Amino acid sequence: MGLEIIGDLRKDYTCNLIRNGQRVEGRGFREYREIRVERDVIKRAEGSARVKIGDTEVLVGIKLDTGEPFADSPDTGVIITNAELVPLASPEFESGPPNEDSVQLARVVDRGIRGSEAIDLEKLCIEEGEKVWIVFIDIHVLDDDGNLVDAAALGAIASLMNIRIPNERYGLTGDDTLPMRETPVAVTMVEVEGKILVDPNFYEESAATSRLTVISNADGSLSGMQKSGCGGLKEAEIAEMVEIGIEKAGELRETYLPPL
Amino acid sequence: MNEGKGEEVELIKDGKRLDGRGFEEFRPLKIEVGVLKRADGSCYLELGDNKVIAAVYGPREMHPRHAQDAKMAVVKYRYNMAPFSVDDRKRPGPDRRSVEISKVSREALDPVIIKEYYPKMAIEVYVEMLQSDAGTRTAGINAASVALADAGIPMTDLVSSIAVGKIGGEVVLDLNAVEDNYGEADMPIAMIARTNTITALQMDGRMTKDEFERGLKLAMGACQQIYALQRAALIERYSKSKEGEE
Numbered sequence: 001m002g003l004e005i006i007g008d009l010r011k012d013y014t015c016n017l018i019r020n021g022q023r024v025e026g027r028g029f030r031e032y033r034e035i036r037v038e039r040d041v042i043k044r045a046e047g048s049a050r051v052k053i054g055d056t057e058v059l060v061g062i063k064l065d066t067g068e069p070f071a072d073s074p075d076t077g078v079i080i081t082n083a084e085l086v087p088l089a090s091p092e093f094e095s096g097p098p099n100e101d102s103v104q105l106a107r108v109v110d111r112g113i114r115g116s117e118a119i120d121l122e123k124l125c126i127e128e129g130e131k132v133w134i135v136f137i138d139i140h141v142l143d144d145d146g147n148l149v150d151a152a153a154l155g156a157i158a159s160l161m162n163i164r165i166p167n168e169r170y171g172l173t174g175d176d177t178l179p180m181r182e183t184p185v186a187v188t189m190v191e192v193e194g195k196i197l198v199d200p201n202f203y204e205e206s207a208a209t210s211r212l213t214v215i216s217n218a219d220g221s222l223s224g225m226q227k228s229g230c231g232g233l234k235e236a237e238i239a240e241m242v243e244i245g246i247e248k249a250g251e252l253r254e255t256y257l258p259p260l
Numbered sequence: 261m262n263e264g265k266g267e268e269v270e271l272i273k274d275g276k277r278l279d280g281r282g283f284e285e286f287r288p289l290k291i292e293v294g295v296l297k298r299a300d301g302s303c304y305l306e307l308g309d310n311k312v313i314a315a316v317y318g319p320r321e322m323h324p325r326h327a328q329d330a331k332m333a334v335v336k337y338r339y340n341m342a343p344f345s346v347d348d349r350k351r352p353g354p355d356r357r358s359v360e361i362s363k364v365s366r367e368a369l370d371p372v373i374i375k376e377y378y379p380k381m382a383i384e385v386y387v388e389m390l391q392s393d394a395g396t397r398t399a400g401i402n403a404a405s406v407a408l409a410d411a412g413i414p415m416t417d418l419v420s421s422i423a424v425g426k427i428g429g430e431v432v433l434d435l436n437a438v439e440d441n442y443g444e445a446d447m448p449i450a451m452i453a454r455t456n457t458i459t460a461l462q463m464d465g466r467m468t469k470d471e472f473e474r475g476l477k478l479a480m481g482a483c484q485q486i487y488a489l490q491r492a493a494l495i496e497r498y499s500k501s502k503e504g505e506e
Contacts (some may be wrong), residue, residue: 004330100363103356115445115465212461222472225447225463228363230370232457235476242469
């Protein structure tokens with residue numbers, strides 16, 4: 001009960017600020033918190049990135065393994081994306097099987113990479129119908145101060161762009177670089193008090209009824225979207241969010257990702 | 261999406277889709293209200309070859325009790341596929357896909373339910389896919405919305421849902437299974453028709469901003485038509501019982 005009251009107070013405080021055109025950290029409505037992307041932080045992983053957006057912190061690690069392709073696509077590699085909301089990252093997370101939030105997080109990140117065809121999966125075929133590379137994208141949330149999706153998506157694409165395929169370990173030869181051809185970037189916005197806020201922190205996420213993630217590519221095309229939360233959005237709001245999403249994705253791509 | 265990559269399937273011939281539909285046409289929609297005896301509300305719905313049944317229980321006591329909300333009812337939604345509903349048998353029980361669909365569908369309906377009337381209670385929606393042909397989540401939301409009304413749950417409006425997608429370079433309404441497998445993008449939405457408020461939106465695949473905007477408009481228009489069909493089905497059901505059939 002106590003926590004609920006604090007939650008309500010926090011929500012009122014956040015809404016009041018927003019009504020006055022302000023945000024908790026004093027940033028603009030369309031401004032991200034400070035972002036830091038550190039790549040290759042895990043020696044044992046084929047690729048990794050630690051992404052901080054304000055106090056939100058996510059570690060993405062990529063492992064490659066060989067395995068059987070799916071029956072309906074015998075000549076293409078496989079992507080498997082998983083997210084763990086470990087109890088260390090928030091008083092609200094509990095250990096146990098993945099809940100709907102972690103499933104959604106993983107699936108939205110996966111959707112962006114898949115939708116944009118960021119990885120040329122056909123080049124990951126080792127032996128048709130028998131053996132292909134499986135790319136495991138594992139999202140490990142370390143600190144949840146809101147907007148896990150953008151941090152995880154940025155971590156995933158940053159890691160993917162810097163991978164050595166472990167050919168030797170499997171007695172294989174060939175090109176060691178992962179064939180990348182797109183850089184999908186996710187931008188998440190919430191609507192609070194009729195205002196659109198980019199990169200919501202935890203307070204703002206709790207105050208918002210609707211959240212929209214827009215994933216876009218370098219050419220401005222869209223490769224994934226997800227609305228979540230129990231609120232509604234108008235067509236004009238969605239159009240504005242898509243516009244902002246594409247613009248912000250361009251800025252993030254230019255600043256934090258190396259050129260393809 | 262992208263499952264059929266590599267194989268080329270011509271999805272549009274002479275300006276028509278493989279099943280003969282125009283670009284802006286959804287599949288035949290059939291809605292039957294109050295089909296189950298034990299449930300408080302129910303609905304059977306067909307959208308083309310999709311066959312869906314939705315049941316609503318409640319408001320009833322929320323279990324587990326620690327998940328109760330002292331101020332309002334909690335809405336639960338379970339999307340479940342019957343093992344025989346798809347070509348390759350679906351292993352029973354929730355998988356990651358159905359967990360996500362359940363969440364998105366619950367959030368699509370939640371905004372219209374007046375939960376404040378029933379603190380500490382649960383309103384439970386169970387949706388079973390009996391036969392699946394792409395677009396099951398939209399069929400499920402349409403059926404669930406009608407079942408909620410049939411259960412007498414206080415709502416501000418119904419929710420209507422449909423997908424748009426991109427196939428053979430064209431923006432079209434309501435993809436069927438073949439179109440979904442070989443198409444370029446799929447975007448299911450849900451909407452409160454009276455206020456044109458979007459309560460669910462997902463996009464999978466790839467489309468331009470312009471295609472997205474056109475698709476959203478197309479889907480919103482279709483939701484208005486679906487809304488009319490949902491209302492008609494409810495009115496038909498309850499005008500019958502007025503005449504003393506029940």
